[in-house]
Amino acid sequence: MHSLVEPNAWVALKMPAGNLRVLEIAPNTTISLGKYGSFPSNLIIHRPYHLTYELQDKQAPETFNRLRIVPASELYSDILSSGEVSSSTGEATPVSEDAENAVPTGIEYSLVDPDSGAVVATTNRAELDASARQTLTMEEIEELKKDGTDSGKDLIAKLMLSHTAIEQKTQYSLAKYKLLKTKKYIRRFSVLPLDVALLDHWLVEEKDPTRVMDMREEMIGLLGCWANVHFGGEERCKTDVLTTGGQDEVEQEHGQDQEEQEPEQSTGRWLVVDDTGGLLVAAMAERMGVLYQSEKDKAIEAQRKARLSKQRPHEPGSQPTAATDGQSDPAIKPAVGQVESEIKVEIEDQDPTRPQSPETNKKQYNGEGRQRWNDLHVPFSQTNTLTLIHANSQPNLSTLRYYDFDITNPSQGQTHPLAKHLMTLSWLQLLEPQLDSTYNSELPTATPDELKTWKGTKRGTYHRKRRRWAKVRHTIDSTRQGEFSGLVVASSMDPVSIMRHTVPLLAGGAPIAIYSPSVEPLTKLADCYSVARRAAWVAHPPEEAIGKSIEELEQWAGTDEFPLNPSLVLGASIQTSRVRKWQVLPGRTHPVMTSRGGAEGYVFTAWRVKPAEGKVEARGKARPKKRKAEEVDQVGQDGTGS
Amino acid sequence: MSSISPFLDSGLVTTPDTLALVHLSRDNIQPVYLREGSGSVDGYAEGAVINTRFGSFPHSTLINKPWGSQIRASIVDTGSRGRKKKVEAEDNDTEGTGAGSGAGAGAGPAKDLKTASSGFIHLLPPTPELWTTSLPHRTQVVYTPDYSYILHRIRARPGMHIIEAGAGSGSFTHASVRAVYNGHPRTTEDRRGKVWSFEFNEERYHKMKQEIEGHRLDELVQMTHRDVYNDGFLVDGQSPEAECVFLDLPAPWRALPHLARRKPTPSQLASGGLDCLGGSDSEWKSPLRADRTVYLCTFSPCIEQVTKTVEIMRRLGWMDIETVEVAHRRINVVREKIGLNMPTERGVNQVPGSVAEALRKLKEVECRSKEFHSQDQDTDTDTKINEDEEALNEAGQGTEDAPMAKPWTAGRLVHRTEAELKTHTSYLTFAILPQEWSEEQEAAAFEKWPCGKENKVIGSLDKEARKQEKREMLQGKKRKKPQNDASADAEDAGAGPALKRSKAT
Numbered sequence A: 001m002h003s004l005v006e007p008n009a010w011v012a013l014k015m016p017a018g019n020l021r022v023l024e025i026a027p028n029t030t031i032s033l034g035k036y037g038s039f040p041s042n043l044i045i046h047r048p049y050h051l052t053y054e055l056q057d058k059q060a061p062e063t064f065n066r067l068r069i070v071p072a073s074e075l076y077s078d079i080l081s082s083g084e085v086s087s088s089t090g091e092a093t094p095v096s097e098d099a100e101n102a103v104p105t106g107i108e109y110s111l112v113d114p115d116s117g118a119v120v121a122t123t124n125r126a127e128l129d130a131s132a133r134q135t136l137t138m139e140e141i142e143e144l145k146k147d148g149t150d151s152g153k154d155l156i157a158k159l160m161l162s163h164t165a166i167e168q169k170t171q172y173s174l175a176k177y178k179l180l181k182t183k184k185y186i187r188r189f190s191v192l193p194l195d196v197a198l199l200d201h202w203l204v205e206e207k208d209p210t211r212v213m214d215m216r217e218e219m220i221g222l223l224g225c226w227a228n229v230h231f232g233g234e235e236r237c238k239t240d241v242l243t244t245g246g247q248d249e250v251e252q253e254h255g256q257d258q259e260e261q262e263p264e265q266s267t268g269r270w271l272v273v274d275d276t277g278g279l280l281v282a283a284m285a286e287r288m289g290v291l292y293q294s295e296k297d298k299a300i301e302a303q304r305k306a307r308l309s310k311q312r313p314h315e316p317g318s319q320p321t322a323a324t325d326g327q328s329d330p331a332i333k334p335a336v337g338q339v340e341s342e343i344k345v346e347i348e349d350q351d352p353t354r355p356q357s358p359e360t361n362k363k364q365y366n367g368e369g370r371q372r373w374n375d376l377h378v379p380f381s382q383t384n385t386l387t388l389i390h391a392n393s394q395p396n397l398s399t400l401r402y403y404d405f406d407i408t409n410p411s412q413g414q415t416h417p418l419a420k421h422l423m424t425l426s427w428l429q430l431l432e433p434q435l436d437s438t439y440n441s442e443l444p445t446a447t448p449d450e451l452k453t454w455k456g457t458k459r460g461t462y463h464r465k466r467r468r469w470a471k472v473r474h475t476i477d478s479t480r481q482g483e484f485s486g487l488v489v490a491s492s493m494d495p496v497s498i499m500r501h502t503v504p505l506l507a508g509g510a511p512i513a514i515y516s517p518s519v520e521p522l523t524k525l526a527d528c529y530s531v532a533r534r535a536a537w538v539a540h541p542p543e544e545a546i547g548k549s550i551e552e553l554e555q556w557a558g559t560d561e562f563p564l565n566p567s568l569v570l571g572a573s574i575q576t577s578r579v580r581k582w583q584v585l586p587g588r589t590h591p592v593m594t595s596r597g598g599a600e601g602y603v604f605t606a607w608r609v610k611p612a613e614g615k616v617e618a619r620g621k622a623r624p625k626k627r628k629a630e631e632v633d634q635v636g637q638d639g640t641g642s
Numbered sequence B: 001m002s003s004i005s006p007f008l009d010s011g012l013v014t015t016p017d018t019l020a021l022v023h024l025s026r027d028n029i030q031p032v033y034l035r036e037g038s039g040s041v042d043g044y045a046e047g048a049v050i051n052t053r054f055g056s057f058p059h060s061t062l063i064n065k066p067w068g069s070q071i072r073a074s075i076v077d078t079g080s081r082g083r084k085k086k087v088e089a090e091d092n093d094t095e096g097t098g099a100g101s102g103a104g105a106g107a108g109p110a111k112d113l114k115t116a117s118s119g120f121i122h123l124l125p126p127t128p129e130l131w132t133t134s135l136p137h138r139t140q141v142v143y144t145p146d147y148s149y150i151l152h153r154i155r156a157r158p159g160m161h162i163i164e165a166g167a168g169s170g171s172f173t174h175a176s177v178r179a180v181y182n183g184h185p186r187t188t189e190d191r192r193g194k195v196w197s198f199e200f201n202e203e204r205y206h207k208m209k210q211e212i213e214g215h216r217l218d219e220l221v222q223m224t225h226r227d228v229y230n231d232g233f234l235v236d237g238q239s240p241e242a243e244c245v246f247l248d249l250p251a252p253w254r255a256l257p258h259l260a261r262r263k264p265t266p267s268q269l270a271s272g273g274l275d276c277l278g279g280s281d282s283e284w285k286s287p288l289r290a291d292r293t294v295y296l297c298t299f300s301p302c303i304e305q306v307t308k309t310v311e312i313m314r315r316l317g318w319m320d321i322e323t324v325e326v327a328h329r330r331i332n333v334v335r336e337k338i339g340l341n342m343p344t345e346r347g348v349n350q351v352p353g354s355v356a357e358a359l360r361k362l363k364e365v366e367c368r369s370k371e372f373h374s375q376d377q378d379t380d381t382d383t384k385i386n387e388d389e390e391a392l393n394e395a396g397q398g399t400e401d402a403p404m405a406k407p408w409t410a411g412r413l414v415h416r417t418e419a420e421l422k423t424h425t426s427y428l429t430f431a432i433l434p435q436e437w438s439e440e441q442e443a444a445a446f447e448k449w450p451c452g453k454e455n456k457v458i459g460s461l462d463k464e465a466r467k468q469e470k471r472e473m474l475q476g477k478k479r480k481k482p483q484n485d486a487s488a489d490a491e492d493a494g495a496g497p498a499l500k501r502s503k504a505t
């Protein structure tokens, strides 16, 4: 995350009532807060996050509203002073609905005497004021707002004073009444970074909880921890064709140890099934450190985009750019064409003197050129990767747009860390790759002489196809090889069916974490691993299993009695978690009165294990019913219940 | 790389001298430091041995196995170890577990180990979750439901520096080092994710330091023996430059004055009943990272602690203060076997599963008593009744409440909350501290991003403005295609522009 609000960053504006507005902050635009007013976007660009601003009135001759940073001392002044008062006199004080919304009470404190403009500590002064009895109409309020004098403070003061029944209220409800008015009209907001926690909060609490399967923050935290998702090791790109030159510039930051530590095996690879539109992928990528573009990468990317648009007309003869790709062959999936053109652009950058005629390109094809041009170089890292399995022919990762990553956009740059660390394949590609047209096709090959005779576009298509072929091959083959470090799932599909096909792909000891908005799919899954079923699998194996090797049983197709091979998974359990908010104010601390209902959210966890060859007898006698968890006999040792 | 912690990359197989977790049952997972079996240890010819109620397991049978392996018990000769040990073994004692106990040295591994006829364990690679359930408790610890939420909320991500006090038993430490890890620093300037952990109790500090080294995390966790109330968070005069802070201390408000951007004024502290900090204003150094928002969480079991903490947070300028509790439950899944035809379980009385079953049973009883009272019963009728009964049972098969062949598929699948519930751990209070922003910085930013040339409106518009926008946009379209309508009306569009666009593709 960046230190300051970057131009064109997605941010959330937190409004006085606590609600969020999510915006992409384009420079030189006016940001409207609706009835609160508006201000130029340039006033928050390259400013820190989390400052509390107050919208100010226009000061002639300026044509825009400026912002004032409200210091914390002002925000809390009356809560803190009320704390002192209440402890000494027991007098009631303004109520804030909860601690975080305590913000507006500061204003309240200072607005009570509208005539003198002096700060008055109590509302009594107002009650004495004869003008207090006059009632304002809605029209009058609208008028006042248009005047915009002093950021709505006057308005609140007048509203308060106009409330004729004010002295009949108890101190408590008086305070509450004032506060509501304050929240509604005060012109304060703050700018928050749209990281995963905030994005999820916004999607679940305000926007569209069902689109993200009601996955609350508690669930995201549990999934990430139980699946042990973390930074999975220094970046190592597939080494069969190592990149040099242009690529290095990009990779320097992570890739220095390519020689130092040659990998024995790939590590830190997580398997994901995500029906939350990419929220789960984003959350896991954040934990792995591959969600945010570094400032440097962002700069490179911006340069690239600028160059791309500039250079396009100048090089019709060389390899087509991503944009022309799409035009020349719209049938090709844009998701795949994206990265390769990027490599080319990086190379151009590295070597600006390179003539752009087809002649020089030929050299490279003749073998004198640089290895990095090799189509079969796969841009994926071998460590710290996410492999997404999707149910439609294209993955739905729309949420990643908030992080400047669009897998379906052909001009998506390679500098984004997700370009190297996120692989996607469909269930068909995973389970029946022979039916995938790309996987099943031969690698297109042409001799250098043939290539020479081809037109630029044809050659471009040729190279694009080769690169696409290599990427699909790599993704499918490496996924099918298995040995994944963990499995994370948030899917509307039956978890039993997901487990059947993914458990064999996990390394021994790999953790499994599955989210479901409701408990039933998970109870069904846990039941597949019940104590009784596990015991039965050993004691009375089903006919279909008899005589099969452990390896064969890993691919267990499932029967009614044994939908899954229960010996491949250990410690199946289900949990749920929910936070409850508290209001913390002097003398008035209690849990908040209301919160969102809806799906509760559950997480299934377990580990992938490797059963020993042959029949393994459990030890330990069945104990009487009332037994302690520790004394569970061995058949029950990893059971999900009694 | 052998120096990497097994918590961060366990590899695919178990290796000597690393931590493995022996899974006996869900709530009985034991940490074991695997040692190459060489010569006799503690009287075992096999080298180090783990004894559990599920059998004995020489370390040599546990090393070089794929993680997750199910391991059979071995027949171990306890001969020279005498009776006492044997008794212990039966009490679920484990030998040779724990970091310190002496490793055997000597000649080659014991041969001819015999596999026992029953008993097994599973080997799991270390993770903070498993460690939390198995670590030696020296204090109360923070468990997964709490720390998973805390780390998410305080944005403990790869590359962050996190301050933690006190270290206690190290449960939170292990979870946080995983969260911030993004590689080992290569040079002294190479800033990588790091945990700055402080512990006041000397014995705990030493234990923690040992453990962290044993887990090969010492490059990533800086342990400091310190009373943070009085002495703050600088280490050797250097600032941790932390972005995240977690305080699990009895009086977190006493640590807060040290966690400021600049030295708190005496009046700020005095009003909160705190003592002034020593040192002059100018030489005071903040332990926080200057150019980032800092995220803080305090963890306190009592509400009075929270009230005090929040008051001090407000005085010291922390924002977005929010207190929550985490209510976590584990769910047990069971098959509820109700019905007359359910496979019998010890001590379970069969009750009818439906009105139909009840009727059937009642009729049966009725019928039987009639027979009984008719006096002239003979063996023939008796058999007949039994036959009827059997037929009835068989007829019942295949209907909804019929008996099923396999006990593990019989009954109704239900779930309930686990028997013993943790209903309160602690209150979690979150807060953030924005960076400081001076007038000079603001002036420079204003210079660089001048205002007054705004060309369009984004955000929430009132009706009139929206109409106007639309008119302009339509006019603009005629002239040229709009470059970027994505940023407009993010709030009001159904799913935000990004999502709309992707739906279309």
Ligand SMILES: C[S@@+](CC[C@H](N)C(=O)[O-])C[C@H]1O[C@@H](n2cnc3c(N)ncnc32)[C@H](O)[C@@H]1O
Pocket: B139, B140, B141, B142, B165, B166, B167, B168, B169, B170, B171, B172, B173, B198, B199, B200, B201, B204, B226, B227, B228, B229, B230, B248, B249, B250
């Ligand atoms: C509840 S424990 C922390 C448990 C830890 N979070 C865990 O997950 O294992 C609290 C620890 O804070 C330490 N402590 C108390 N006061 C302290 C102080 N002033 N400075 C540093 N540590 C302190 C105690 O010694 C104790 O070990």
